[in-house]
Amino acid sequence: MTKQDQQNLTVAQRIQNRFDSLTRAERQLANAMLDNYPVSGLGSITALAENSGVSTPTVARMARKLGFGGFPELQKALRGELEATISNPISKHERWAENAPDTHILNQFAEKVIENLRQTLKQQDPDDFDAIVKVLADRSRVIHVVGGRISHSLASYFYTHMQMMRGDVLQVERNSNSWPHYVLNMKQGDVVVIFDVRRYEHDLLRFAKMIAARGVEIVLFTDQWGSPVAKFASHTIYSRIEVPSAWDSSVVTMFILESVIAAVQNETWEETNERMTELEELFEKTKLFKKFV
Amino acid sequence: MTKQDQQNLTVAQRIQNRFDSLTRAERQLANAMLDNYPVSGLGSITALAENSGVSTPTVARMARKLGFGGFPELQKALRGELEATISNPISKHERWAENAPDTHILNQFAEKVIENLRQTLKQQDPDDFDAIVKVLADRSRVIHVVGGRISHSLASYFYTHMQMMRGDVLQVERNSNSWPHYVLNMKQGDVVVIFDVRRYEHDLLRFAKMIAARGVEIVLFTDQWGSPVAKFASHTIYSRIEVPSAWDSSVVTMFILESVIAAVQNETWEETNERMTELEELFEKTKLFKKFV
DNA sequence: GTGGTTCTGAAACAATATCTTCAATGTTGG
DNA sequence: CCAACATTGAAGATATTGTTTCAGAACCAC
Numbered sequence: 001m002t003k004q005d006q007q008n009l010t011v012a013q014r015i016q017n018r019f020d021s022l023t024r025a026e027r028q029l030a031n032a033m034l035d036n037y038p039v040s041g042l043g044s045i046t047a048l049a050e051n052s053g054v055s056t057p058t059v060a061r062m063a064r065k066l067g068f069g070g071f072p073e074l075q076k077a078l079r080g081e082l083e084a085t086i087s088n089p090i091s092k093h094e095r096w097a098e099n100a101p102d103t104h105i106l107n108q109f110a111e112k113v114i115e116n117l118r119q120t121l122k123q124q125d126p127d128d129f130d131a132i133v134k135v136l137a138d139r140s141r142v143i144h145v146v147g148g149r150i151s152h153s154l155a156s157y158f159y160t161h162m163q164m165m166r167g168d169v170l171q172v173e174r175n176s177n178s179w180p181h182y183v184l185n186m187k188q189g190d191v192v193v194i195f196d197v198r199r200y201e202h203d204l205l206r207f208a209k210m211i212a213a214r215g216v217e218i219v220l221f222t223d224q225w226g227s228p229v230a231k232f233a234s235h236t237i238y239s240r241i242e243v244p245s246a247w248d249s250s251v252v253t254m255f256i257l258e259s260v261i262a263a264v265q266n267e268t269w270e271e272t273n274e275r276m277t278e279l280e281e282l283f284e285k286t287k288l289f290k291k292f293v
Numbered sequence: 294m295t296k297q298d299q300q301n302l303t304v305a306q307r308i309q310n311r312f313d314s315l316t317r318a319e320r321q322l323a324n325a326m327l328d329n330y331p332v333s334g335l336g337s338i339t340a341l342a343e344n345s346g347v348s349t350p351t352v353a354r355m356a357r358k359l360g361f362g363g364f365p366e367l368q369k370a371l372r373g374e375l376e377a378t379i380s381n382p383i384s385k386h387e388r389w390a391e392n393a394p395d396t397h398i399l400n401q402f403a404e405k406v407i408e409n410l411r412q413t414l415k416q417q418d419p420d421d422f423d424a425i426v427k428v429l430a431d432r433s434r435v436i437h438v439v440g441g442r443i444s445h446s447l448a449s450y451f452y453t454h455m456q457m458m459r460g461d462v463l464q465v466e467r468n469s470n471s472w473p474h475y476v477l478n479m480k481q482g483d484v485v486v487i488f489d490v491r492r493y494e495h496d497l498l499r500f501a502k503m504i505a506a507r508g509v510e511i512v513l514f515t516d517q518w519g520s521p522v523a524k525f526a527s528h529t530i531y532s533r534i535e536v537p538s539a540w541d542s543s544v545v546t547m548f549i550l551e552s553v554i555a556a557v558q559n560e561t562w563e564e565t566n567e568r569m570t571e572l573e574e575l576f577e578k579t580k581l582f583k584k585f586v
Numbered sequence: 587g588t589g590g591t592t593c594t595g596a597a598a599c600a601a602t603a604t605c606t607t608c609a610a611t612g613t614t615g616g
Numbered sequence: 617c618c619a620a621c622a623t624t625g626a627a628g629a630t631a632t633t634g635t636t637t638c639a640g641a642a643c644c645a646c
Contacts, residue, residue, distance in 0.1 A: 023593060024642095026593095044633060045634055054595085106552055109548070109555060156446045247457075250547060266398070337602075339602080
């Protein structure tokens with residue numbers, strides 16, 4: 001891209017183009033600016049810096065880096081953009097990826113996923129949600145997590161997070177041959193979280209039947225058509241999963257999952273907080289992770 | 294109209310209400326402001342005065358007359374209005390889970406996730422997206438998938454789907470001790486898909502550096518702050534991941550992931566279709582799955 | 587580790603923006 | 617026409633914003 005071209009870009013575009021070459025503080029600032037664009041950039045440099053959690057020199061430097069003479073010049077550009085936007089009533093049609101045509105898969109996908117989320121939440125009974133959270137937050141119960149062929153990633157995600165919040169969380173192996181062993185360890189009052197979306201797996205059904213007989217509580221995450229496991233489940237969450245693709249989408253299920261995790265975290269904050277602090281220290285010690293943000 | 298009511302009006306409304314009581318110079322200023330509202334009022338008082346053909350004291354006086362403490366306060370009000378106008382009506386003031394109160398975590402979470410999706414897509418360059426799809430659809434390249442502590446679930450999800458579409462897809466083990474062995478098998482032109490969100494993992498960075506030297510193409514999925522791996526990546530996708538929780542959200546990353554998968558599927562439909570049919574037959578034979586829908 | 591490099595924000599400084607004062611000008615009512 | 621009052625903007629005073637400098641912190645390559 002030539003210098004000349006650069007002149008005609010919006011501030012947002014310039015930020016995106018150069019995002020890779022921005023430093024840590026600058027990225028923080030860039031994100032804050034894009035977050036509430038363009039209004040966040042219309043106040044004083046001091047206000048912007050404060051809201052972004054960086055110093056004013058950082059703001060001034062980035063303005064230069066983006067090709068402006070200084071912050072006021074950047075602001076002027078923002079106002080110019082705004083003027084153009086506002087006086088142009090065509091900016092009606094909502095497009096998610098603004099630079100891509102409506103037919104681009106990103107936009108089609110976004111459209112459908114949002115609709116899925118909307119439908120799922122409409123159908124979801126919040127009391128049932130809260131009940132699930134309560135069960136999962138109950139430290140007197142052991143939690144077992146199990147998933148199917150596709151959904152094992154979700155199960156594993158859920159397991160990873162639950163484990164950070166509380167003890168007594170176990171992941172059941174994927175290989176169904178070994179399931180009987182796991183069943184042996186489940187006792188009345190335990191919770192088994194099952195993930196099963198279509199093509200529902202026969203083994204999971206048998207497994208559910210087996211453990212239901214032992215008096216465990218089954219929490220089921222399934223799709224809008226409902227896994228047959230629902231028959232044995234105390235609580236079932238149905239997510240919409242259809243998208244323009246040969247496969248189903250796990251985005252909404254992931255959403256519900258994270259909501260549950262966040263809610264459980266709220267319920268059990270003292271213990272969770274403690275565990276996390278401890279965990280941090282352990283990771284720190286093993287130097288597995290590098291502090292970055 | 295009481296003083297209290299006056300507080301909630303827009304600047305434009307205040308001007309209109311009091312227009313009669315404005316003096317000649319003030320009316321001139323008022324008209325100029327309404328003319329190009331609200332952009333004209335967002336610059337400096339000097340600029341506004343000049344453009345309106347009045348003096349700066351006139352502007353300052355009118356700001357007071359309209360009930361503001363001074364010109365900066367009026368400006369602040371303008372920015373506030375703008376923010377309310379501009380922010381996407383879809384994500385604002387809509388309750389997602391209709392039966393639950395706004396403050397229910399489901400609604401709060403939905404609000405933030407939608408916003409994250411919107412921001413992510415806005416920042417995403419569709420051409421870059423298409424380029425990634427093209428690379429992943431290229432059957433002459435071997436694909437390796439690797440994830441971090443939290444993101445390995447995503448990596449695994451991605452791997453599972455890619456594997457259904459094409460051969461030569463390999464998942465790199467989580468244990469970083471064994472990575473050198475994997476590196477040995479990577480050759481120029483191969484693609485390595487890396488998942489790394491904050492707390493960025495040091496091992497991954499070293500790994501990326503190592504393989505970049507071998508001439509592989511790195512496709513990176515990271516968060517809005519950007520993993521340091523981006524330095525070595527040919528393509529980077531930045532997702533917004535902040536939610537009201539102690540942990541970050543993977544929903545948007547999952548969304549992008551699925552979009553990529555869907556797009557690759559489009560690109561390679563003949564082969565994918567064939568593989569899937571064959572796969573179905575295999576599963577049928579092992580009776581692992583029960584046909585339901 | 588270590589030495590060089592880059593990044594960052596506190597503080598000093600410079601440049602503007604905003605407000606206040608006040609004299610000139612206009613306006614009104616007699 | 618004139619006095620009393622209202623309006624206006626030039627100019628200076630003040631407050632705030634924006635920029636530069638610089639030393640310490642963080643990072644990186646060895």
